Amino acid sequence: MAEVLVVVEASQAAGVKKVTLEMLTIARTLGSPSAVVFGDAAAFTDKLGEYGAEKVYVAAGSDVEDYLVAPKATAVAELVKSAQPAAVLLASTQEGKEIAGRLAVKLDNGLLTDAVDVAADGTATQVVFAGSGIVKSKVTRGLPIVTIRPNSTTPTPQPATPTVEQLTVTVADSDKLTRVVERVAEQKGSRPELTEASIVVSGGRGVASADNFKLVEELADLLGGAVGASRAAVDSGFYPHQFQVGQTGKTVSPQLYIALGISGAIQHRAGMQTSKTIIAVNKDAEAPIFELADYGVVGDLNKVVPQAADEIRKRK
Amino acid sequence: MNIVVLVKQVPDSGAERTLSASDNTVERASANNVINEMDEYAIEEALKIKEAHGGEVTILTMGPAGATESIRKALSMGPDKAVHVQDDALHGSCAVATSKVLAAALGTLNADLIIAGAESTDGRVQVMPHMLAERLGIAALTGARKLTVDGSTLTVERQTDEGYEVVTASTPAVVSVWDTINEPRYPSFKGIMAAKKKPVQALALSDLGIAADEVGTAGATSAVVDFSPRPPRSAGTKITDEGDGGSQLVAYLATEKFV
Numbered sequence: 356m357a358e359v360l361v362v363v364e365a366s367q368a369a370g371v372k373k374v375t376l377e378m379l380t381i382a383r384t385l386g387s388p389s390a391v392v393f394g395d396a397a398a399f400t401d402k403l404g405e406y407g408a409e410k411v412y413v414a415a416g417s418d419v420e421d422y423l424v425a426p427k428a429t430a431v432a433e434l435v436k437s438a439q440p441a442a443v444l445l446a447s448t449q450e451g452k453e454i455a456g457r458l459a460v461k462l463d464n465g466l467l468t469d470a471v472d473v474a475a476d477g478t479a480t481q482v483v484f485a486g487s488g489i490v491k492s493k494v495t496r497g498l499p500i501v502t503i504r505p506n507s508t509t510p511t512p513q514p515a516t517p518t519v520e521q522l523t524v525t526v527a528d529s530d531k532l533t534r535v536v537e538r539v540a541e542q543k544g545s546r547p548e549l550t551e552a553s554i555v556v557s558g559g560r561g562v563a564s565a566d567n568f569k570l571v572e573e574l575a576d577l578l579g580g581a582v583g584a585s586r587a588a589v590d591s592g593f594y595p596h597q598f599q600v601g602q603t604g605k606t607v608s609p610q611l612y613i614a615l616g617i618s619g620a621i622q623h624r625a626g627m628q629t630s631k632t633i634i635a636v637n638k639d640a641e642a643p644i645f646e647l648a649d650y651g652v653v654g655d656l657n658k659v660v661p662q663a664a665d666e667i668r669k670r671k
Numbered sequence: 672m673n674i675v676v677l678v679k680q681v682p683d684s685g686a687e688r689t690l691s692a693s694d695n696t697v698e699r700a701s702a703n704n705v706i707n708e709m710d711e712y713a714i715e716e717a718l719k720i721k722e723a724h725g726g727e728v729t730i731l732t733m734g735p736a737g738a739t740e741s742i743r744k745a746l747s748m749g750p751d752k753a754v755h756v757q758d759d760a761l762h763g764s765c766a767v768a769t770s771k772v773l774a775a776a777l778g779t780l781n782a783d784l785i786i787a788g789a790e791s792t793d794g795r796v797q798v799m800p801h802m803l804a805e806r807l808g809i810a811a812l813t814g815a816r817k818l819t820v821d822g823s824t825l826t827v828e829r830q831t832d833e834g835y836e837v838v839t840a841s842t843p844a845v846v847s848v849w850d851t852i853n854e855p856r857y858p859s860f861k862g863i864m865a866a867k868k869k870p871v872q873a874l875a876l877s878d879l880g881i882a883a884d885e886v887g888t889a890g891a892t893s894a895v896v897d898f899s900p901r902p903p904r905s906a907g908t909k910i911t912d913e914g915d916g917g918s919q920l921v922a923y924l925a926t927e928k929f930v
């Protein structure tokens with residue numbers, strides 16, 4: 356069975372990201388999964404094996420890790436040439452897409468982004484136009500290079516014992532033009548990552564202040580979820596930009612999305628309307644968010660949310 | 672500094688968007704087309720750099736005849752001139768082909784700095800800046816929330832899920848920007864009038880030495896085989912808080928097994 360390359364998203368702090376396990380789960384239906392890790396893989400190998408990786412390729416060293424994106428694309432391109440995989444899967448994250456873009460140019464090969472599924476024949480299913488349409492597409496030149504959106508499928512284990520292979524990557528000078536001088540983690544506590552969380556609690560302009568966002572955080576923490584924000588909340592300085600959900604922010608597709616004080620503008624819906632269950636709290640009964648909410652509470656979030664938090668505490 | 676800003680015209684994301692029934696390409700004919708929002712931030716950043724360091728700002732667009740409207744709008748913010756790559760054969764081009772065309776056009780422009788939006792709202796592919804850097808063999812500093820220019824050294828704060836990365840490179844380079852980087856100016860009346868007279872150079876595929884079958888639907892590296900609208904969500908239960916809204920909400924969460 357041909358190999359399927361899965362370009363791993365992981366960090367030493369957070370471990371193997373959930374989207375990687377989803378990619379391995381999809382890869383198993385296409386061939387024999389081989390994970391590609393950049394940097395030290397020791398902490399990840401067991402997890403990758405648990406989800407079916409038969410092989411783990413490791414590209415490490417300062418040539419690969421100290422420069423932005425380009426050396427990683429070179430490493431994957433070399434691997435495509437030597438391993439002749441049936442497909443390459445990457446995460447639909449900024450870096451995943453960027454590697455995919457360079458890879459496509461290097462190999463003069465088509466690419467498909469933001470897929471939620473890939474069929475055995477390489478046909479990818481993509482959700483387009485802010486979740487309002489579903490497209491099936493195929494790469495017509497070269498092998499399928501597909502980026503997978505987080506929370507597209509439920510990762511299921513299928514234990515394998517991967518062989519680990521260190522790659523020697525020949526990095527060209529033109530790959531070393533952009534140096535990474537610093538990586539800064541901004542505090543985010545122990546909450547799950549926004550795009551991977553199965554529960555997201557978001558606040559909008561109706562939350563009214565940065566201080567009052569503690570209501571949103573409290574509910575998120577009680578449910579074990581991530582915190583999101585509308586653009587109006589971000590623009591008003593209530594919450595940092597990397598938590599913005601929507602057209603110009605993150606796309607999330609959790610099991611449960613709770614919108615607090617968010618009107619439901621089309622650009623906000625763009626980032627959350629494929630969520631499985633949607634709950635809204637808004638004091639305006641006519642707010643468009645109620646059109647897509649499975650459960651809506653017309654009321655003041657300053658009353659409803661603390662009461663809900665108390666009730667959850669009671670039930671615990 | 673010679674700066675080129677990449678501007679794409681896209682269907683307005685605030686309205687209904689669809690694919691054309693005849694060939695499954697993005698329906699642009701009937702849509703209300705606008706400048707890709709993120710590209711307005713790219714234009715603003717270019718103008719700020721020109722104001723601080725001198726130089727020239729050129730808009731580069733690949734798109735159909737109707738894209739001139741967005742080009743004039745971009746020029747009304749302040750750039751000096753524009754280049755419009757337009758050719759009937761380009762209809763339906765995939766990202767790989769688009770990058771080939773834009774790279775060829777950039778090859779004629781001798782830019783020190785190319786600024787793009789981090790992503791377009793129609794495709795949300797987020798690939799073009801790195802594809803261009805790959806083709807041109809120049810540096811890419813993408814996802815910028817902050818850009819500093821010091822002589823020929825560029826430093827970018829690149830937004831990541833965890834926080835940010837500081838990345839640096841020398842010109843020539845491609846930089847892509849998020850909407851956190853600045854606040855785009857509104858065109859002034861004077862700007863709008865001046866834009867009408869600014870030069871817009873038209874380039875066809877033959878000017879770039881690219882054959883018609885390398886681009887468009889003919890040269891596409893991927894194809895849409897099926898498009899269907901997603902069934903719209905329907906509203907569920909809606910209650911009005913009469914003192915126990917929070918408790919009722921949690922009761923619902925419990926029936927759905929979230930608590």
Ligand SMILES: Cc1cc2nc3c(=O)[nH]c(=O)nc-3n(C[C@H](O)[C@H](O)[C@H](O)COP(=O)(O)OP(=O)(O)OC[C@H]3O[C@@H](n4cnc5c(N)ncnc54)[C@H](O)[C@@H]3O)c2cc1C
Nearest residue numbers: 559560561585586587601602603604616618622623638656
């Ligand atoms: C190109 C473009 C891209 C965009 N991208 C995004 C994006 O990525 N993400 C995004 O979110 N938006 C985006 N927007 C902005 C979008 O159009 C809306 O302006 C924004 O989503 C509104 O945020 P909001 O719902 O928090 O604020 P508002 O629309 O002001 O709604 C606030 C809501 O809170 C309710 N409320 C007020 N007080 C209370 C209270 N005490 N209790 C309960 N409810 C209360 C009000 O009834 C109201 O419905 C974009 C816009 C454009 C043009």
Ligand SMILES: Nc1ncnc2c1ncn2[C@@H]1O[C@H](COP(=O)(O)O)[C@@H](O)[C@H]1O
Nearest residue numbers: 677678733787788790791796797798799
């Ligand atoms: N046809 C085009 N003409 C000019 N610029 C483009 C075009 N397509 C993409 N771009 C630029 O590349 C950025 C990223 O686009 P994308 O990779 O399509 O998400 C956009 O914000 C534009 O700056």
